[in-house]
Amino acid sequence: MEQIADLSRKLKIDQLDHIGLVNQDPYSPELLEIARPISNQVDVPAYQVLFVHIYSLEQMKQEIYRIWQTNKLAENGLLYLVYPKLNNPHYPGIHRDSIFPALGVDDALGILPATQLKFNRMVKLNDIFTIIGLKYLNTQELNKIRQTSSQPAVSSRVADYISYLPQLEKELLQIQPELQKAFKNLTPGTQRQWAREIYSAQTQATREKRLQKLVIELQSNINPPTL
Incomplete structure (x- = not known):
């Protein structure tokens, strides 16, 4: 239980409770201690946190935009992508340095194009998966980042x-x-x-x-x- 509590603290979700898991994987049982499988009911409030397993860069791009466009994530919420690390024994690995170029993310901002999602955290889950996080910035945060980046x-x-x-x-x-x-x-x-x-x-x-x-x-x- 201490391992799960430590993971929650590192992900900054230990004070949150509306946490969803988009898809499950047999090699990440830890996530079932933190999140519940998401509901497809239309009246379910947007999630404070969403976890989704990703197995390719193309899937990563599709899932992020799908979640963004369907408003499943609440403002100021966190989207965590759980992807296979290099040289793991079960899945083709994804190199972390290839993520930003594949998604068209500007290194200076870390914001996914046409969204208010900003990359902000990377945490080891286990020997198979790494977790990379995006935060749904509110409009004030987004404007502040863009204003700062435009200053000489x-x-x-x-x-x-x-x-x-x-x-x-x-x-x-x-x-x-x-x-x-x-x-x-x-x-x-x-x-x-x-x-x-x-x-x-x-x-x-x-x-x-x-x-x-x-x-x-x-x-x-x-x-x-x-x-």
Whole structure:
């Protein structure tokens, strides 16, 4: 039970109760401890959280847009895609670096085109599956992200900061080894966004402040508050 509770905390769903499971898989029994199979009744309220097993990039794209267009996810809700990791013994694996290009997601924003869904989290489920999450942004959040991304910076291209990732990982390792591990569990696009935010700073004080912001965010995933 502690493993299930820990997973719920990492996914930020331990305070939520309307959680649905779109499809089941024999190699992810943990999810049946967290979610219930979704109901097809028309009067069921939109879910706070939805889990869906994905076995190909094409299916991933289809399922995300289907869920978005049918309004099954509530505003501020979380959509978790459960996909087979590379080199697992049961299914063809999906490389995490291929997800954003396949879906046409901009690394700088992490938002799925024509939706208000933003990639925000990646968590290991077990030796077979990885979970990647999207949040349904409300209009205010969406506008804030778009406004921030349109502001001029030293460089607005995330790709310009890929070379800083090893340096950032090294800094996190020196602060606390678990921080480096937690950073590597973020989606590739999120890693690049953090690199841009930190290393685009024009003063050392600002850079250190932004690095501390990242540390706090990572620590909240490593050591979620106990209730």
